[in-house]
Amino acid sequence: MYTKHPASHTGSSQQSYEDYARPEYVRGKHAAPQPPQKKKKNRLWNVLFVISLIFFLSSCTVLSVFVYSYWQGQASYDHIAEEALVITEDLQAPSADPLHAINVDWDTLRSINPDIVAWIYIPDTVVNYPVVQTSDNATYLTRDFGGGVGGITHFGTIFVNSFNSPHFTDDNDSLFGHHMNNGSMFAFIDGLRNTEEFNKHRIIYLMTPTQNYELETFSVINCHDDEPIAQTNFRSELDYKLFVEEMLSRNEANPNPALGPDEIGKIFTLITCDNISSSGREALFATPIRATDADGKELDVKNWKAERFPSAA
Numbered sequence: 001m002y003t004k005h006p007a008s009h010t011g012s013s014q015q016s017y018e019d020y021a022r023p024e025y026v027r028g029k030h031a032a033p034q035p036p037q038k039k040k041k042n043r044l045w046n047v048l049f050v051i052s053l054i055f056f057l058s059s060c061t062v063l064s065v066f067v068y069s070y071w072q073g074q075a076s077y078d079h080i081a082e083e084a085l086v087i088t089e090d091l092q093a094p095s096a097d098p099l100h101a102i103n104v105d106w107d108t109l110r111s112i113n114p115d116i117v118a119w120i121y122i123p124d125t126v127v128n129y130p131v132v133q134t135s136d137n138a139t140y141l142t143r144d145f146g147g148g149v150g151g152i153t154h155f156g157t158i159f160v161n162s163f164n165s166p167h168f169t170d171d172n173d174s175l176f177g178h179h180m181n182n183g184s185m186f187a188f189i190d191g192l193r194n195t196e197e198f199n200k201h202r203i204i205y206l207m208t209p210t211q212n213y214e215l216e217t218f219s220v221i222n223c224h225d226d227e228p229i230a231q232t233n234f235r236s237e238l239d240y241k242l243f244v245e246e247m248l249s250r251n252e253a254n255p256n257p258a259l260g261p262d263e264i265g266k267i268f269t270l271i272t273c274d275n276i277s278s279s280g281r282e283a284l285f286a287t288p289i290r291a292t293d294a295d296g297k298e299l300d301v302k303n304w305k306a307e308r309f310p311s312a313a
Contacts, residue, residue, distance in 0.1 A: 086102075177272055
């Protein structure tokens with residue numbers, strides 16, 4: 001006599017085949033409880049980790065390219081300075097006179113770029129660059145002095161307004177340069193809106209093939225790109241005086257000592273972007289306080305305005 005399999009029982013006690021798939025039948029009623037499955041959750045975290053890692057590595061790569069591009073741009077100008085400048089005394093010494101101590105090899109610079117017209121040097125800043133001029137105000141926004149156009153970043157070249165005379169004989173000679181994020185080119189102008197910084201950097205040296213200038217700054221302003229701050233010449237002494245007085249009245253620093261309108265016989269304007277809006281500009285105004293000719297002979301800068309406007313004499 002044999003015993004029937006429970007599956008053959010009939011009535012309310014009948015068990016289905018699915019019952020035999022229950023854990024207690026498979027592992028026994030006293031089997032230890034199993035932890036919940038984590039495969040799906042782990043898979044999600046793995047995907048997120050891989051995505052984050054890719055993003056991190058990509059960001060590091062882009063940052064490295066930017067850093068290298070900035071380094072390469074500044075390094076190229078440092079190399080040009082080493083090749084073209086002959087320094088006859090320590091420029092950091094209190095008795096140094098850069099107007100006579102900095103000798104520019106113009107032939108070397110012309111062999112690199114025939115558009116060279118000047119060299120600008122500002123003590124205690126990174127500004128130590130060649131200055132060019134061409135027939136437009138766009139070429140040197142992206143082209144460096146050696147003719148390259150850079151990679152991600154464009155240093156460009158400091159350039160003179162194309163409407164100015166290449167001999168710096170206008171009432172207002174304007175120089176343009178980028179506001180680079182690493183502080184190079186004309187980025188230093190932004191910091192001069194702080195009075196303390198302004199007064200620390202009052203002197204600018206501009207060397208040309210025929211004359212060298214020692215300039216003293218008198219105003220720094222924030223303005224719009226359509227303002228006539230790069231106006232080259234003025235019809236009368238009155239127009240010139242009104243322009244100077246307006247730039248003095250808008251000064252965002254407090255110069256010490258301050259220069260009055262009658263002390264400003266000629267203007268040099270350094271212009272850069274303010275990096276706030278695409279149309280915002282920062283302009284630094286300076287006037288010659290000393291000058292020498294190509295042989296180092298001192299020139300009388302006080303007569304320049306009188307020569308331009310005879311009634312000013």
